[in-house]
Amino acid sequence: MANEMKGWDRNQMAARAAEELEDGWYxxxxxxxxxxxxxxxxxxxxxxxxxxxxxxxxxxxFEGEEDPDLINAGKQTITELSRTSYFDSATSFGMIRGxxxxxxxxxxxxxxxNGDLANWMxxxxxxxxxxxxxxxxxxxxxVIVVMDHTNKAGESKLLKECTLPLTGTGVVDRIITNLGxxxxxxxxxxxxxxxxxxxxxxxxxxxxxxxV
Amino acid sequence: MKKVYGTAADALxxxxxxxxxxxxxxxxxxxxxxxxxxxxxxxxxxxxxVASNNAGVDDFGLGVLLQTRxxxxxxxxxxxxxxxxxxxxxxxxxxxxxNPQGTLAERMRAGxxxxxxxxxxxxxxxxxxEGKEHKDFDGETYILERGIVADLSIVKAWKADDTGNxxxxxxxxxxxxxxxxxxxxxxxxxxxIVPRGSLDPDCIHLPGIYVHRLIQGDHExxxxxxxxxxxxxx
Numbered sequence: 505m506a507n508e509m510k511g512w513d514r515n516q517m518a519a520r521a522a523e524e525l526e527d528g529w530y531x532x533x534x535x536x537x538x539x540x541x542x543x544x545x546x547x548x549x550x551x552x553x554x555x556x557x558x559x560x561x562x563x564x565x566f567e568g569e570e571d572p573d574l575i576n577a578g579k580q581t582i583t584e585l586s587r588t589s590y591f592d593s594a595t596s597f598g599m600i601r602g603x604x605x606x607x608x609x610x611x612x613x614x615x616x617x618n619g620d621l622a623n624w625m626x627x628x629x630x631x632x633x634x635x636x637x638x639x640x641x642x643x644x645x646x647v648i649v650v651m652d653h654t655n656k657a658g659e660s661k662l663l664k665e666c667t668l669p670l671t672g673t674g675v676v677d678r679i680i681t682n683l684g685x686x687x688x689x690x691x692x693x694x695x696x697x698x699x700x701x702x703x704x705x706x707x708x709x710x711x712x713x714x715x716v
Numbered sequence: 717m718k719k720v721y722g723t724a725a726d727a728l729x730x731x732x733x734x735x736x737x738x739x740x741x742x743x744x745x746x747x748x749x750x751x752x753x754x755x756x757x758x759x760x761x762x763x764x765x766v767a768s769n770n771a772g773v774d775d776f777g778l779g780v781l782l783q784t785r786x787x788x789x790x791x792x793x794x795x796x797x798x799x800x801x802x803x804x805x806x807x808x809x810x811x812x813x814x815n816p817q818g819t820l821a822e823r824m825r826a827g828x829x830x831x832x833x834x835x836x837x838x839x840x841x842x843x844x845x846e847g848k849e850h851k852d853f854d855g856e857t858y859i860l861e862r863g864i865v866a867d868l869s870i871v872k873a874w875k876a877d878d879t880g881n882x883x884x885x886x887x888x889x890x891x892x893x894x895x896x897x898x899x900x901x902x903x904x905x906x907x908x909i910v911p912r913g914s915l916d917p918d919c920i921h922l923p924g925i926y927v928h929r930l931i932q933g934d935h936e937x938x939x940x941x942x943x944x945x946x947x948x949x950x
Contacts, residue, residue, distance in 0.1 A: 555817065556743040557890050567944045572746060572937040573874075573888040579744035579797075580943040590886055592893040592921075593743070593769070594825040597818025601836060620841075631814075632796030638844065639818030642837040673841030 510706065511653075511682040511699030519544040520697075521609050521650050521680050530559065532600070532640055534610035535578045537650045541609055551587065553605055555636040557596045560588035577636065597636065601643040608644040610637065612651045612676075614666045617713035619676040619688040621649065622668035634671060641672035653681035653710050660712035662686070662693060683707050692716040719880050719930045720909060724755035727903045727929040731868055732761040735788075739824055739864060739899050740768040740778065741871035741892030744797070745940045747884070748777045751905045751933045752870040757784055767791040767824065767864055767898070769817060769891050771801045776938055782810070791864075793817035797940065816844060819861050821894050827863030828897025828926070835860055869899025872935070873922070876906040877915050880924030889921060896926045903929040 512520065514537050522544035525531055532553045533541055542552060542561075552561040554576040561576060562583035570581040599605060614622040621641055624634040641647050654660055662679065678696070679686045684707055685697040692714030695704055708715050721727035738756075742748030753772075756764075757780050764787045771790055772779035779798050781787050789811035795801050804810035815823065816838045826834050835858035839845050849860040871892040874885035882904060884892060896902045909932045 554887065556746075557887050564943045564945045566947055570939055570942055570944060571886065572939045573886040575744060575746050575887055575940070579746070579940040581939060581941065582943070584886070590884075590889055592884075592889050593817070593821035593891045594894040597821050601818055601822075601838065630796075630802055633792060633794035633814050634816055634844075635794040636817035638816040638842060639838045642840065643818075670842045 511684065511702045513682070515540060516699070517650050517680055517682060520685065521648060522546070524609070524648055524678065525550050525607065529606040530604065532605050532608045532644065534608070534637070536611045538609040538611060539578070541650075553596070553599070554582070555596050555600065555640070557591050557593055558584075558588060560585045562588070597639050600636070600639050603643055603645055605644045607646040607648060608640045609648045609650055610640065612649045612661070614661050614663055614668050615649055615651075615676050615679055616663050616666045617688070617692040619674040620666045621647070621671045621676050622666040623671050625669045627669065637671050641675040646677050647675050648678045648680065649676050650680045653683045653707075660710055662711045662713040664713055683710060689716060719924075719928065720878050721929055721931050724751040724905065724931055724933065725758065727931045728752065728755050728759065731901055731903070732756065732759050734761060735763040736761070736867040737765045737767065739866035739869045739895040740766055741869075741890065741895040742777065743769055743887070743890035745773065745777050745938045747872050747888030747890050747892055748772070749870040749872040749905050750777065750935055751931065752903055753778060753780055756870075757781055757786065760784075760786070762786050763788040765789040765791065767820065767866060767895070769793050769820060771795045771798050773797050773940070774800045776936070785809070789813065791815055791820065793820055814844070821891060823861055823864040824891070824894035824898035827865040828894070828899070829863075831863050833860050833862045864898050866899040867901070869896050869902035871896045871902060871904045873904055873906045875908050875910055875915065876904060876927070876930055877910055877912045877924070878930070879912055880904065880927030880930055881915055881920045882906070882922040882924070882927060883915060883919065884921050893922045896922055901928050902926055903931070905931050905933055907935060908932060
């Protein structure tokens with residue numbers, strides 16, 4: 505799967521995404537590679553939100569200390585920290601919709617050059633639901649997508665227009681892929697950084713979206 | 717007025733009817749009203765519409781009511797953990813209305829707060845917005861979502877006093893307070909009912925005004941995704 509891909513691996517992508525986070529931020533991390541970002545925040549004072557009703561999400565529990573009353577939005581057992589607070593789902597999405605969460609780091613199936621995001625549904629396949637993704641991308645001021653640059657067939661996931669049903673329109677600010685970092689700007693995507701061993705030409709060749 | 721009942725079946729007596737709308741608390745399998753769900757299964761109430769973030773797994777949570785074909789329609793944000801749900805949905809036996817998670821929570825909170833609708837940016841430009849009123853505020857487009865007023869709410873809390881004041885535990889709070897608020901009648905199941913005066917009034921999560929009937933019972937509290945770290949990694 506990812507072994508033929510150039511550039512950063514999953515952990516390197518997560519480490520690069522962690523550089524996006526600023527001291528003092530409240531942040532929501534999606535499922536998959538975004539979850540790994542928590543391992544790379546270092547000394548920065550970052551508070552992780554879990555949208556099922558928690559600020560200050562801690563690491564997985566030690567074996568034998570799992571608590572069915574303490575899970576994250578991926579339904580995994582987790583732990584609390586000294587700063588942790590709990591609240592109900594309406595309050596949780598109030599802080600999301602109200603723009604109080606500084607950044608969301610999410611996975612994606614497709615991103616378009618205008619910042620449209622598709623990450624919840626493939627027509628004809630089993631539809632599990634959007635969960636909190638539509639609320640997050642609509643409410644959080646800075647949305648960062650972390651994903652592989654191309655799909656398993658080698659086709660670009662950065663498109664002129666999304667083909668899948670949308671999660672939100674014009675919501676993505678920055679995309680971190682295995683090949684590098686791109687921003688959504690006027691007229692298309694702008695290459696901000698290339699991964700080690702990757703050239704701007706490699707990114708252009710692997711990208712359907714307009715590169716400006 | 718007495719709120720405390722002996723069993724889940726007693727607490728639901730006279731409240732169930734075919735075709736009703738039920739709001740249920742819980743996220744995944746955490747904080748679900750498992751005793752009340754079992755009692756609704758035993759009562760055999762049919763053609764239910766259930767507003768709940770998730771639909772349980774095949775043999776636990778709301779999945780129990782799917783197995784017995786008691787549910788006509790689900791209003792949920794994520795249903796990926798339930799094979800029987802998918803089978804019934806794909807065969808057309810079960811209706812499904814996807815709501816974004818925050819929209820569902822706010823619909824419940826609003827419905828219980830006398831707010832028949834609210835505008836949100838969530839879902840603008842997506843399938844969710846189709847057929848809904850759009851309105852611009854301060855240069856941004858929003859869609860109208862309706863409050864949910866349910867015939868019955870079923871919720872799970874950690875502790876209650878006998879007046880129905882509820883305290884939840886950790887992330888098992890989740891949808892329980894908004895689900896409780898959204899019902900004309902709310903039945904709560906708790907792990908422990910304590911005498912009035914023994915809960916700190918400053919630390920009540922949901923005031924008893926929202927809770928009409930109450931039972932205490934033993935909960936299985938199943939874990940859906942058991943994730944751990946090794947001690948040497950600490």
